[in-house]
Amino acid sequence: MQVSVDTTSQIERRIKVQVPAAEIDEAVAARLKDAAKNVRLDGFRQGKVPMSVIRQRYGRGVRDEVVGEVMRERYVKAITDENLNPAGYPEIEASVNEAGKDLEFTATLEVYPEVELASIEGTEVERPVVEVTDADIDEMIETLRKQNAAWEEVERAAEDGDQVNIDFQGFLGDEPFEGGSAEGHDLVIGSGSFIPGFEEQLVGAKAGEDKELKVTFPEDYQAEQLAGQEATFKVKVNAIKAQALPEIDAAFVEKFGVEDGDLAKFRDEITKNMNREAGQAVENRVKQQVLEALKKANDIPVPQALIQQETDGLKRQAAQQFGLGEDFDVSQLPNELFAEQAKSRVQIGLLLAEVIKVNELDASDDEIKAKVEELAQQYQEPEQVVEYYLSNDQMKNQVKSAILEEKAVDVLLGQASVKDVEMSYQDALAAAQQQGGEAEEDADEAEEQA
Structure with a gap:
């Protein structure tokens, strides 16, 4: 077998392979001879069909089968002998495939890029310094009260934040439109769940009142026939309910796992949870800045095959997020919506894998x-969570990947200039969430790629 490898780009290789004709022809002849033993044709006994007939009837198909197998086998041998690291599947095409002639084929493939890591030295990273204050804790308790509030009917005009029960029907001109009506619908004024302008016009309404609301659908409204259209809604207000917040007493506290209803313990638990969230927010904020700096300093080529794999994964996530169902064909979603994010994730995954490799990072069983x-402390029965994780190799590998990511970020952070910035609890959470979209889970692939 003769092999030559051409470098057509930083991440593309073209392998040309030549296999002696005798090797292919002998394999085809042997397979035809073996097949002839079981062939049944009218006018011939089983096993007595002349080879000329066997060759004429089955020769092409058998040769294609043999050649396909040989090309796959020789491709694997070639990439092994040439120390190539393929990213995805190759395109294999035979250029000469005739009896009596050497088989010649070409395999075009993408390989993982060779990465020479550039330092992120000189990068300024802002590290939030967050203190959870009594006011933050009070606000969180108030949020919990609202989440557990009841709705009580009131005899007054509707106010912002009230829940109104309404019947409504929408019209374009004098004609009602499909999907624009409902009966007994509960709507919280100010929730933003209806068309802009709809909820605001219900402020001041009273139970039993009929109202006529005029709104304009947004230009980018999902139903194209309604986008940008002016509409009228005839609304009947059935009832008005105000939010009744629960008292902060033992019964309320017990709902959150504080069995003895002790308010001080409840407050301590909330403080611990908020401090943990603040710590995670700071960690995420720092990580995203470090990863962005790493990507900027190392503009490596990214194999299209890996981008497509990541794109397909993002499509599946989107389908789950929007409840499109398990049977939904994700290929209907355009690649363009996900390609940029997919490329960024793959690039950071490759770079982190190199950081882990170069610095010989690892995670011990104790770590x-x-x-x-640490993760289990977020759950009510941490012992069961620990047992589940440690008895499941897949979950353990996920935890190992997270540890390696943390270690890689720490190595990179040592190259940067860190500036502490005081930030409120709410601002820290908002900043981390804002930055978290692009590089979230990028490093989950690092362990596999290392």
Whole structure:
């Protein structure tokens, strides 16, 4: 077998392979001879069909089968011998495939890029310094009260934040439009769940009152026939309910796992949870800045095959997020919506894998166990969570990947200039969430790619 490899780009290789004709022809002849033993044709006994007939009837198909197998086998041998690291599947095409002639084929493939990491030295990273204050805790308790509030009917005009029960029907001109009506619908004024301008016009309405609301559908409204259209809604207000917040007493506290109803313990638990969230927010904020700097300093080529794999994964996530169902064909979603994010994720995954490799980072069993125990504290029965994680190899590998990511970020952070910035609890959470979209889960692939 003769092999030559051409470098057509930083991440593309073209392998040309030549296999002696005798090797292919002998394999085809042997397979035809073996097949002839079981062939049944009218006018011939089983096993007595002349080889000329066998060759004429089955020769092409058998040769294609043999050639396909040989090309796959020789491709694997070639990439092994040439120390190539394919990213995805190759395109294999035979250029000479005739009896009596050497088989010649070409395999075009993408390979993982060779990465020489550039330092992120000089990068300024802002690290939030967050203190959870009594006011933050009071606000969180108030949020919990609202989440557990009841709705009580009131005899007054509707106010912002009230829940109104309404019947409504929408019209374009004098004609009602499909999907524009409902009966007994509960709507919280100010929730933003209806068309802009609809909810605001219900402020001041009273139970039993009929109202006529005029609104304009947004230009980008999902139903194209309604986008930008002016509409009228005839609304009947059935009832008005105000939010009744629960008292902060033992019964309320017990709902959150504080069995003895102790208010001080409840407040301590909330403080611990908020401090943990603040710590995670700070960590995420720092991580995103570091990863962005790493990507900017190392503009490596990214194999299209890996981008497509990541794009397909993002499509599946989107389908789940929007409840499109398990049977939904994600290929209907355009690649363009996800390609940029997919490329960024793959690029960061490749770079982090190199950081882990170059610095010989690893995670011991003790480190994995400690991380699992830390994660388990977020659950009501942490012992069961620890047991589940440590008895499941897949979950352990996920935790190991998270630890390696943290270590890689720490290595990179040591190259940067860190500036502490005071930030409120709410601002820290908002900043981390804002930055979290692009590079979230990028490093989950690092362990596989390392």
